[in-house]
Amino acid sequence: MSEPHHDAFDGLTALYALGALSRDERRDFETHLEICLDCVTEVKSLLSVTHHLLHVAVPLEPPPQLRERVLQHATGTSLSGCSDGRSMTLPDTDNVPVTDTVVDTGETQGAGISFWMAASLLIATAGVGGWYTAELNRRLAGLQGELDSARLKSELLTVEAATATFEATRREEILHIVTGPDVQQLFLTGQPLAPRAMGHALWNDEANLVFLANGLPALPDGDIYQLWFVTQDAPISATLLGPDSDGAATLTLNIPDTVVMPTAMAITIEPEGGVRAPTGDVYLLGRPTD
């Protein structure tokens, strides 16, 4: 049964269930809930939805070193013996056919690359053609330009504004890495399943890494790409990535303490949510120059 002033609280059930009322609004609405059976009933039914929503985020594989850190921090004990890391064998890239745009298997570079020179120098050292230069310049220019983007007006652009602050922070982080004096890099080349794909990792002495990918094939439903540090002991998951409709992806991550750079890196295709050890085909692979 509704109480006499129910109309004043009409529509607040969903906001309450989502925790989207201010402190004062919430206090008033909870007072109303004490006498309004209709609202109590609807809130209960909507709470089921809001708690389910927390499970909607795609499960992700965390950095492998996090387990030990969490367990030690919480319990003061080390329980690292349960790790199930498996070995990962690098494919023989000597037999991979060379394509028009992919020449080198990857190399590291040191020091002192300015922002706008970075793209050109990276391309030159990889021996890759003008297409990639233009593409990388375009993307880096886009990152810079979006930092200065004006207030968005249309419906779609309004949605972008909802994440603009966070995106700006991320882009500043990328620029900090690629323009730093201590930047190093590794190129990843497309494997037979993705011969036109390319990857590019740049990192600094603070263990911050930017990863750029181009030309990745569209993912089948239920699959995702997973980036790996291929160490001598075992592959270590770096992160998951889902490319955009052009097959491009840009992300930042922290290099785990257990990884000594430069090391080989690879991208495999895996079930959504990722796996602890690689199971799928290799799409990109890069190794430091021997």
Add this chain to the structure above:
Amino acid sequence: MLLRALDPSTTRAWNDEPVIDRQSVQRIADGDAEVFAKIYDRHIRTVFGLAMRILQNQRDAADVVQGVFAQLWAQAKRYDVTRGSVASWLLTITRSRAIDRLRSRRTKPKSDPTGGDNAVVEFPDPTVEAEPHLLTAESVSKLRTALSALPLLQRVAIELACFEGLTQTQIAERLEEQIGTVKTRIRTGLLKLRATLTV
């Protein structure tokens, strides 16, 4: 095929987990570190996934995860088995901590000892009554699909509340809409999602 192995973590049945979890939390309350590690292994991907969904930054998400599990270890005795699943409890804590981190990353926190409107408003208690629909991999998948199928602004308004902790007023400002419009969008969207769970 260059690399092939089987990941056993993807084959576990969901329905057995709530009971196992609740028993495990009782053992964690008694200081069982090995059980704590098993709970970590069971839930880390969903907890980390939610933290990443909110923060979009691996370093911040890892810090939040550390805080969540530290809280589980320290407060396991306070866990009330009549209040929803352990998974929901962990995710509720994750949401609160991640949104706190998100806000502190954006602005310097104001010194309001009461928390005021800057405090993260947690979802009301995840009581058993709040979870009448069994949480299964299928129900989560259906909800994920239904959420993505909502009209854009309905979905965005819900996500801003759920994953950024914004109030109706803040959502209205963000979307440049009237509060009444936001209220309607969110309620309409949640009712559609509820219908998905009841099918």
